[in-house]
Amino acid sequence: MFTRFESAIKLTALFLILGLCFWLRVQHNTILELRAENQTQAQTIAKQSAVISQLKLEAEENQRLTLELSKQETESRNKANEVIKSISTQEKSSDAYNSNAPRSVIDFLRQE
Numbered sequence: 450m451f452t453r454f455e456s457a458i459k460l461t462a463l464f465l466i467l468g469l470c471f472w473l474r475v476q477h478n479t480i481l482e483l484r485a486e487n488q489t490q491a492q493t494i495a496k497q498s499a500v501i502s503q504l505k506l507e508a509e510e511n512q513r514l515t516l517e518l519s520k521q522e523t524e525s526r527n528k529a530n531e532v533i534k535s536i537s538t539q540e541k542s543s544d545a546y547n548s549n550a551p552r553s554v555i556d557f558l559r560q561e
Contacts, residue, residue: 532557 535553 528557528560 532553536551
């Protein structure tokens, strides 16, 4: 009877060891899969960081160009206002269809 008990213990221990080996193998495979996924995510993050950096540079360039265009538009508007202010009252009240354009307007239009 004692041998039967020993056999049962040995068999139980064998199944326990085999179960633990199987569980260890599953855990090992899971760790490998997670490492591969982690590596893929790290590569994706690196690519996205590069794209974000590029987009930030483009946004800064767009902002600079917008400010430059705004400045040029303001300067152009100021020049046009100066030309309008330089037209005499007599020229403004004359019949525009039959008269020559004011010299300042002609100079302004040629300048552009």
